[in-house]
Amino acid sequence: MTVGSLFAGIGGFDLGFERAGFDVRWQAEQDIKAQAVLSARFPTAQMYGDVRTIGAANLEPVDVICGGFPCQDVSIAGKGGGLNGERSCLFFQMVRIAKELQPRWMVIENVPRLLSIHGGRDFHAVLAALAECGFRRSYRILDSRYFGVAQCRRRVFIVLRARRLGDGAETVLFEPKGGDRDSQESGEARARVAATLRGRSHGTGVNTPGRGGEDDENLVAFDPLVAFALRADPGGTGQGHNTTYPGGIRRLTPLECERLQGFPDGWTCLCGEGHRGSSFCACPDSPRYRQLGNAVTVNVAEWIARRIVEADNRIYRLTRGE
Numbered sequence: 001m002t003v004g005s006l007f008a009g010i011g012g013f014d015l016g017f018e019r020a021g022f023d024v025r026w027q028a029e030q031d032i033k034a035q036a037v038l039s040a041r042f043p044t045a046q047m048y049g050d051v052r053t054i055g056a057a058n059l060e061p062v063d064v065i066c067g068g069f070p071c072q073d074v075s076i077a078g079k080g081g082g083l084n085g086e087r088s089c090l091f092f093q094m095v096r097i098a099k100e101l102q103p104r105w106m107v108i109e110n111v112p113r114l115l116s117i118h119g120g121r122d123f124h125a126v127l128a129a130l131a132e133c134g135f136r137r138s139y140r141i142l143d144s145r146y147f148g149v150a151q152c153r154r155r156v157f158i159v160l161r162a163r164r165l166g167d168g169a170e171t172v173l174f175e176p177k178g179g180d181r182d183s184q185e186s187g188e189a190r191a192r193v194a195a196t197l198r199g200r201s202h203g204t205g206v207n208t209p210g211r212g213g214e215d216d217e218n219l220v221a222f223d224p225l226v227a228f229a230l231r232a233d234p235g236g237t238g239q240g241h242n243t244t245y246p247g248g249i250r251r252l253t254p255l256e257c258e259r260l261q262g263f264p265d266g267w268t269c270l271c272g273e274g275h276r277g278s279s280f281c282a283c284p285d286s287p288r289y290r291q292l293g294n295a296v297t298v299n300v301a302e303w304i305a306r307r308i309v310e311a312d313n314r315i316y317r318l319t320r321g322e
Helices: 014-021 032-041 088-101 117-132 185-200 254-260 285-294 296-321
Strands: 003-004 024-026 044-049 064-069 105-110 135-143 154-162 219-222 227-230 249-251
Touching: 003 014, 003 088, 014 024, 014 064, 014 296, 032 254, 044 249, 064 088, 064 296, 088 105, 088 117, 105 296, 117 135, 117 154, 154 249, 254 285
Parallel strands: 003 024, 003 064, 024 044, 064 105
Antiparallel strands: 105 154, 135 154, 219 227, 219 249
């Protein structure tokens, strides 16, 4: 199956779908530094810039279109413009492109506040616009910590299947009762985060991501035995950071942020040394923090992609009477 990526960032969706066996045919991303990462990691994909300049005239048809449209006007940290905001209004470019290309599936990601901003009217507009494109939809908030990375990162995902192909969207995001994505034993969190910060992500834990990954929430408390993530000012007083943990507080490195988002070590490094750590990497940290803070968690994208394949296969078997 093939996939095209809008607002691709550094390829969180793309890598997840690639790991599930999809062929990434094209990507649209306006940020030059993010484009450089995409070009290095997906050399065969066609690169485009501004989504307002692309469509059926220059995009290859694909089975799936995915993307997380800009959340700045929707998030709590934003100005509350919602879909009328300067950035988040680009959602309607996704709608236009979907109408023109008519993919089998779409996957859209954004912050949970999309569900409630302006009393839910904006989200109703999102669903209505997608329905007009000819999609059946399902949506759910997923938390990255239940997908093998050590951070709390709640995002709403909308999965859409072309109405002409019948039902199936709801089977991607929702599992039978007792599925493995609904809960997690909290007693494992500290040890699993420690393992993640030492090497590849292998379990769940807790971390509150900062604004774009580069600010004072992007901290880790550490001691000789365990590292675990915490938010700025856990007490909610707004008076700084809790420093009662042994060992002190430091900022997460870009390498650790890559692991927290499910990317391979050095994914955002262009000098070739990022996998060895910050002391070896010549790339500036700020763009890497920003890119990772805006990214879709790879593990979540891969899970969704595999569920789409399963749904297609299941529907195919049903049509054959198997």
